[in-house]
Amino acid sequence: xxxxxxxxxxxSSIEEAVSVYQRLEGQGRHPVYLSGSTxxxxxxxxxxxxxxxxxxxxxxxxxxxxAAGEREMTFGAAxxxxxxxxxxxxxxxxxxxxxxxDRTSRNKITLGGNVCSRLIYKEAVLPxxxxxxxxxxxxxxxxxxxxxSRLFDREMRLGRGEFLVQFIVGSSYRSLPxxxxxxxxxxxxxxxxxxxxxxxxxxxxxxxxxxxxxFPFRSEAVERALNERGxxxxxxxxxAAGMLPxxxxxxxxxxxxxxxxxxxxxxxxxxxxxxx
Amino acid sequence: xxxxxRINGEGRSADIRPADLLLDVLRESFGLTGAKPGCRNGDCxxxxxxxxxLPMKSCLMLAVEAAGQDIVTIEGLANxxxxxxxxxxxxxxxxxxxxxFILNVHALSLAHPQADEATVRSWLQSNICxxxxxxxxxxxxxxxxxSARGTIDATNG
Ligand SMILES: Cc1cc2nc3c(=O)[nH]c(=O)nc-3n(C[C@H](O)[C@H](O)[C@H](O)COP(=O)(O)OP(=O)(O)OC[C@H]3O[C@@H](n4cnc5c(N)ncnc54)[C@H](O)[C@@H]3O)c2cc1C
Ligand code: FES
Ligand code: FES
Numbered sequence: 463x464x465x466x467x468x469x470x471x472x473x474s475s476i477e478e479a480v481s482v483y484q485r486l487e488g489q490g491r492h493p494v495y496l497s498g499s500t501x502x503x504x505x506x507x508x509x510x511x512x513x514x515x516x517x518x519x520x521x522x523x524x525x526x527x528x529a530a531g532e533r534e535m536t537f538g539a540a541x542x543x544x545x546x547x548x549x550x551x552x553x554x555x556x557x558x559x560x561x562x563x564d565r566t567s568r569n570k571i572t573l574g575g576n577v578c579s580r581l582i583y584k585e586a587v588l589p590x591x592x593x594x595x596x597x598x599x600x601x602x603x604x605x606x607x608x609x610x611s612r613l614f615d616r617e618m619r620l621g622r623g624e625f626l627v628q629f630i631v632g633s634s635y636r637s638l639p640x641x642x643x644x645x646x647x648x649x650x651x652x653x654x655x656x657x658x659x660x661x662x663x664x665x666x667x668x669x670x671x672x673x674x675x676x677f678p679f680r681s682e683a684v685e686r687a688l689n690e691r692g693x694x695x696x697x698x699x700x701x702a703a704g705m706l707p708x709x710x711x712x713x714x715x716x717x718x719x720x721x722x723x724x725x726x727x728x729x730x731x732x733x734x735x736x737x738x
Numbered sequence: 739x740x741x742x743x744r745i746n747g748e749g750r751s752a753d754i755r756p757a758d759l760l761l762d763v764l765r766e767s768f769g770l771t772g773a774k775p776g777c778r779n780g781d782c783x784x785x786x787x788x789x790x791x792l793p794m795k796s797c798l799m800l801a802v803e804a805a806g807q808d809i810v811t812i813e814g815l816a817n818x819x820x821x822x823x824x825x826x827x828x829x830x831x832x833x834x835x836x837x838x839f840i841l842n843v844h845a846l847s848l849a850h851p852q853a854d855e856a857t858v859r860s861w862l863q864s865n866i867c868x869x870x871x872x873x874x875x876x877x878x879x880x881x882x883x884x885s886a887r888g889t890i891d892a893t894n895g
Contacts, residue, residue, distance in 0.1 A: 463762060470756035470802045500798045503759065504779050516756075518803065544792075566793045566842060566864035567780050650863050651781075 464506045469515040476524060476600045476627060482517055483623045484602055491515045495625045497525065497540040498572040501579055511580075524598075524627050525574070535633055539574025539626040543586065546573060552631060554640040555589040558659055561644040562586065564651045574626040578618050581653075582711075584678050585644070587614060588659040588670040591680040593635040598628040616677035638662055641732045645673075645724050647715055655716045656725045662736045669732075674725055675708040688733070695733050699726050741805040745770070746814030752801075760804050761785045761796035764811060772812030772837045776866075783865030786838035787811050793845040793864070810844075812837035820844040820882050829878035831869035839865045839875060847882050858883070 469491075473479040479495070486493040491514035496502050499518065505511035519525045525540035530551045537546065543559035547568070550556060562585050563571055576586040587610075590597075595610050601624035610629075613619055618626070639662040646652040654673035661668045666689040670680035687701035703722065710725075712718035742751040745768060752767040761778075764770040764787065776784030778797045785796040788810040815821050820843040823829070830836040839862075846853055846861045853861070858879060867875065 463759070464757040467755055467757055470800070499800060499803060500780060503798055503800065506757075507778065520803075560860070563780070564783075564864040565861045566783060566786060566795055567798065569792045569794055570798055 464503065465509070466506070466512055468513050470518065471515065472518045472521045474521045474523075476522055476605065479517055479519060479522060479625065480600060480602055480623065483625075486515045486517075487623060493517055495519055496575070498542065498570045498575040500567065500571050501575060501581070505580070519574070519625060520572075522627075527628060530636075531633060533633055535631045535636065537573055537629045537631070539577075539628060540572050543568040543571050543573065543576065552589070552636055554592070554635070554642060554659070554661065555586070555631075558589050558642045558657070559586050561642065561654075561657065573629065577614075578620075578626065582676050582678075583653055583657075583672050584617075585654065585657050585672045587618075587678050588657065588672055588680075589642075589661075590614075590629050590631070591670045591678070592640075592659060592661040592668045593631045596630040597626060598630065599624050600627050601625070616679070635661065639736055641735055643728050643732060645728055653715065655721055656728060658725070658728045658732050660732050660736055667733070667736050669729075671725070674710055674721060675706060676711050677708075679707055681705065681707055688729070691737075695730055696726075698733075699729050702729075739802070741802060743801075743804060743806065744808045746810060754801050756800065756802045758801045759797055760787070760789075760794075760799040760801045760809075763801040764796060764809070770811045770813050774834055774837060776834070776838075781866070782835070783838045783842065784835050786841045786865065788841055788845050791845065791848065793842045793861075795864075810841070812840060815840060815844055818844055820847065820878075823878040823881045824875075827874050827878040827881060829871055829874040830867075831871050835865060835867045835869075839867070843879050843882055846879075851883065853883055 471482050483493050493515040494513045495517050497519045520540045525538045527536050527538040529536040547556035547560040573586055590610055596607050597610050597613050598607050642659045644657040645655045647655055656674050657672040659670050672678040683705040684702045688698050690698050710718040710721050740753050764773045773787055773796050774784035776782035780795050780798045786793050787796045789804055789807050820840045850857050
């Protein structure tokens with residue numbers, strides 16, 4: 463049971479969502495946007511999240527859009543991870559999303575909700591980082607389309623009252639070889655010890671990670687080290703380890719030493735697969 | 739607020755708070771106690787129901803989110819092939835996880851009557867059985883998919 467009351471709004475357009483937010487914010491109700499609402503429900507139940515009003519984005523057609531055109535693919539933020547996987551529109555995104563939680567939960571968990579999750583993993587963002595996707599964001603000053611590198615730094619940096627509408631990915635990325643490998647500690651359903659995603663672009667292999675540090679990331683310095691093809695893979699990984707944006711995470715799931723070992727082994731396999 | 743759902747084929751309505759979970763509304767407003775509270779955190783699958791044909795964890799859904807949807811609980815699956823298979827294969831011990839498993843298997847057999855091993859694995863990983871009846875559950879699942887296949891073959895033939 464959720465121990466506090468809130469009002470529920472389900473706007474059917476972007477404009478309506480923005481204006482409902484502004485009105486509720488003006489009334490001091492601290493509204494929150496929801497799409498899958500799984501995290502909101504589980505956090506609210508134990509008092510980790512509280513709000514006087516929630517705005518469910520699932521009724522907005524743009525947030526539910528899934529399109530694969532010749533130049534661009536569009537993924538609405540309120541699409542579920544199961545829908546993305548089943549559509550086969552973009553296998554790197556579908557496969558990475560399919561590693562999150564379990565199938566029944568993925569029938570409800572959404573792309574936007576996972577990327578904006580308060581948890582540290584946000585694995586669905588990895589393919590979006592690898593493909594330099596654009597993010598369509600809506601707020602009181604209108605709708606803007608921004609490169610993900612300008613919005614995502616450890617977490618999605620949205621302005622007050624803004625929400626994610628869509629991610630737009632170049633269609634050429636669809637046919638590039640990729641790897642998406644999630645290493646868990648014990649059971650088949652769990653948060654990652656590390657997740658390594660990689661995409662073999664013409665200029666070199668791109669890499670993005672979750673679980674390694676306390677946030678998901680793609681780093682130019684790490685990528686440069688891993689693409690020093692003149693060096694053996696172990697040496698490149700050693701160099702990359704020295705360039706991580708933050709010391710490796712150590713928590714109840716895995717010590718930093720264990721995480722690093724799993725990361726090195728996984729990365730070795732991925733490099734071998736994508737460089738051959 | 740007063741909301742309506744179609745539950746086990748019948749139109750039903752109830753006064754609820756927007757903060758009420760579908761799990762609690764099914765149990766407390768409609769007496770459908772087959773949806774079981776386990777972890778209440780999305781981890782165990784005991785609370786699984788079908789919403790518009792998809793298995794959903796009713797502890798991860800606000801009742802208001804499901805307004806107007808077609809909800810099926812275990813009470814609506816009396817004598818369904820999945821229920822019969824679980825009985826015939828002795829696919830339970832204490833039975834607490836069983837409604838959730840049956841709902842998931844029923845939804846799987848409708849969505850993928852020819853489901854391959856990988857699909858079965860992926861769908862069934864959503865449910866946990868503390869009594870570890872997994873071997874018998876597996877047999878029940880394959881017998882349901884077999885019977886679904888039989889229906890399709892019979893229809894096509
Ligand atoms: C059983 C289970 C296992 C899990 N395992 C994993 C795992 O292995 N890896 C992993 O990464 N995650 C995992 N998760 C966490 C889960 O992925 C997130 O909690 C979930 O993705 C949230 O998605 P949602 O769509 O339900 O989000 P919601 O609950 O709707 O929202 C989550 C947050 O995002 C915000 N938000 C939602 N949509 C938008 C939007 N369009 N614009 C702006 N803000 C928005 C909300 O305000 C809220 O703060 C697991 C969850 C469960 C239940
Ligand atoms: S009670 Fe819903 S998943 Fe455990
Ligand atoms: S039969 Fe007891 S939990 Fe599954």
